[in-house]
Amino acid sequence: MTRFTFRTVFYLIIDAFLLTATFVHIPYVVRRASAPFDVERKGTSVVIGSILSQKAGPDIRSGDILSSWEGKPIAMPEMVEYLADVAPIGAEIRVGIQRGDTTLSTSIQLVAYYESFRFLIISLFVGLTMFGAGVFILLNRPHEVAARALHWSLITLGTTTMITWGAVEPGSIETSIARIIWFVAYLGVAVSFFFFSLVFPRERLPRLGEFSWLLVLVVTALGSAFAFSHLTALGSGSVEAFKTFQTFFDVFHGSLFLFVGGGLFNIAQATWKATSNEERHKMYWVLWGLLIGTVPYLLLHILPQLILSEYLIPEEFTTIFFLAVPVGFAIALLRYRLFDIEVVISRTIVYGVLSSFIVAAYALIVLLMTSIIGEVVFEQYLLVAGLTLVMGVMINPLRLRLQHVVDESLFAARANYRRALSGASEVLRRALNGGELFRHLVDAVRRVVPGEMIAVYEAEAGKLALRNCWGVSPEPTVALREDLTAALVAGEAIVSARVADVGQSKIQPAREKWLAERHWSVCVPMVSQARMLLGALVLNPRSGEHYVEEEINFLHSVAAQTSELL
Numbered sequence: 056m057t058r059f060t061f062r063t064v065f066y067l068i069i070d071a072f073l074l075t076a077t078f079v080h081i082p083y084v085v086r087r088a089s090a091p092f093d094v095e096r097k098g099t100s101v102v103i104g105s106i107l108s109q110k111a112g113p114d115i116r117s118g119d120i121l122s123s124w125e126g127k128p129i130a131m132p133e134m135v136e137y138l139a140d141v142a143p144i145g146a147e148i149r150v151g152i153q154r155g156d157t158t159l160s161t162s163i164q165l166v167a168y169y170e171s172f173r174f175l176i177i178s179l180f181v182g183l184t185m186f187g188a189g190v191f192i193l194l195n196r197p198h199e200v201a202a203r204a205l206h207w208s209l210i211t212l213g214t215t216t217m218i219t220w221g222a223v224e225p226g227s228i229e230t231s232i233a234r235i236i237w238f239v240a241y242l243g244v245a246v247s248f249f250f251f252s253l254v255f256p257r258e259r260l261p262r263l264g265e266f267s268w269l270l271v272l273v274v275t276a277l278g279s280a281f282a283f284s285h286l287t288a289l290g291s292g293s294v295e296a297f298k299t300f301q302t303f304f305d306v307f308h309g310s311l312f313l314f315v316g317g318g319l320f321n322i323a324q325a326t327w328k329a330t331s332n333e334e335r336h337k338m339y340w341v342l343w344g345l346l347i348g349t350v351p352y353l354l355l356h357i358l359p360q361l362i363l364s365e366y367l368i369p370e371e372f373t374t375i376f377f378l379a380v381p382v383g384f385a386i387a388l389l390r391y392r393l394f395d396i397e398v399v400i401s402r403t404i405v406y407g408v409l410s411s412f413i414v415a416a417y418a419l420i421v422l423l424m425t426s427i428i429g430e431v432v433f434e435q436y437l438l439v440a441g442l443t444l445v446m447g448v449m450i451n452p453l454r455l456r457l458q459h460v461v462d463e464s465l466f467a468a469r470a471n472y473r474r475a476l477s478g479a480s481e482v483l484r485r486a487l488n489g490g491e492l493f494r495h496l497v498d499a500v501r502r503v504v505p506g507e508m509i510a511v512y513e514a515e516a517g518k519l520a521l522r523n524c525w526g527v528s529p530e531p532t533v534a535l536r537e538d539l540t541a542a543l544v545a546g547e548a549i550v551s552a553r554v555a556d557v558g559q560s561k562i563q564p565a566r567e568k569w570l571a572e573r574h575w576s577v578c579v580p581m582v583s584q585a586r587m588l589l590g591a592l593v594l595n596p597r598s599g600e601h602y603v604e605e606e607i608n609f610l611h612s613v614a615a616q617t618s619e620l621l
Contacts (some may be wrong), residue, residue: 083221089168111164123151183211188381196370200264204251211243239278245314252321344383494524543580
């Protein structure tokens with residue numbers, strides 16, 4: 056049983072607390088209120104844009120200048136959002152507007168900020184995915200600085216996504232805690248990601264990891280200061296307090312481009328400087344996930360808010376892109392052993408997880424499209440039914456395509472035999488001596504054929520001697536019987552019927568017993584042109600796995616190429 060250090064347990068307790076806080080905060084997100092119109096900045100004025108509900112603001116027109124809210128002057132568009140947070144949905148708010156040369160005072164009724172559960176469902180799905188990935192990384196590599204930094208990047212991103220702003224109850228403990236957590240987590244995402252880029256795949260500065268606790272103190276202090284400034288502005292309603300907070304908040308949003316951009320640059324630089332193809336491909340997947348996950352949020356959400364004080368598209372649409380981050384890391388972990396984490400995973404499990412994601416994505420797409428067309432009255436149900444039918448037709452080809460991608464990534468011999476063999480040949484021919492050739496052979500097989508043990512033996516007088524292995528350590532030497540030697544020299548692979556379909560006629564109990572005594576499943580010979588046994592390639596599949604014909608053929612081919620090079 057794995058025993059965790061006090062630090063790891065402490066981190067898990069913090070994770071549990073943050074996750075609990077996000078669930079407690081859900082009702083406040085649902086109850087968040089909004090003005091029945093959008094606003095935008097024009098010069099020094101705050102102008103009403105589109106009308107969201109004419110019934111809730113019958114006297115309001117697009118193009119009116121919003122001058123006051125409950126007697127408080129409106130100096131910037133953000134004030135409308137902040138002031139609406141402190142009132143419940145349906146509350147009557149007295150506003151002052153200017154229409155041409157006329158100044159009017161009228162009442163509006165606050166509407167729900169989120170018209171449907173679309174945002175809540177998407178944020179929960181994305182946030183829980185981040186939490187799951189972060190905890191998994193921590194549990195598997197609790198002592199590695201880069202893994203802990205990635206853990207906090209994912210946890211803070213998940214927390215920020217799920218504990219987003221909701222209804223404010225002045226003086227409420229929940230409101231204070233939720234806003235403090237949000238600001239600390241929001242700042243923590245940027246800082247922890249940049250720190251991660253400095254220590255992954257290796258530390259760029261000596262002993263940098265020893266001072267990570269300083270970053271925690273700075274992030275906690277600054278985040279709490281942001282929250283205090285925000286809560287003070289909400290409580291007082293002072294224009295100056297709002298301006299002070301918004302200035303600091305805009306500076307922080309600007310710094311996001313530096314932190315995230317700098318982090319992406321560091322990861323890209325590490326990818327460029329990778330010393331091996333395997334490390335480079337691992338970094339490609341990491342970089343791909345980070346770019347797709349962060350760039351849309353920065354360019355479509357943060358940048359418009361900084362320049363125009365408004366969002367170009369709803370936040371939930373950019374939130375979906377965050378899913379690319381754990382997907383990129385997951386592929387790097389499964390295929391290239393990110394952080395040297397060994398994941399024993401079967402093809403069935405991979406397909407099951409993918410099927411679950413497909414069903415979730417299908418539900419999210421239908422939810423998004425239904426909420427978008429929800430304003431259509433006459434054709435609403437026809438469109439929803441048609442959309443559901445179309446998505447149902449599309450789901451099967453998508454499943455097949457994803458199955459092919461999984462096969463090509465994790466079970467390459469099954470998806471593209473020739474490409475896998477060509478790649479292995481290129482790796483083998485780079486070897487400069489026998490020892491290097493055996494190491495390349497094990498690496499080439501490991502990337503194509505899944506297994507819990509892969510080993511290569513060299514033939515000596517009456518025995519096989521271990522030269523290189525990966526996974527579970529096998530016997531260092533194995534005695535050869537005459538009948539088995541004859542079969543191997545003839546080029547026959549000795550394969551257990553438990554892990555491959557060898558046909559009933561080919562099952563030989565003596566060979567099955569010999570494999571079982573060695574704890575082997577497959578033994579493929581390497582034979583010279585003079586019909587001398589040079590060695591053998593030995594494998595054991597992962598638990599529950601079953602080798603297919605393409606994989607056995609691949610092993611025969613790479614063994615034959617190794618024989619030629621020897």
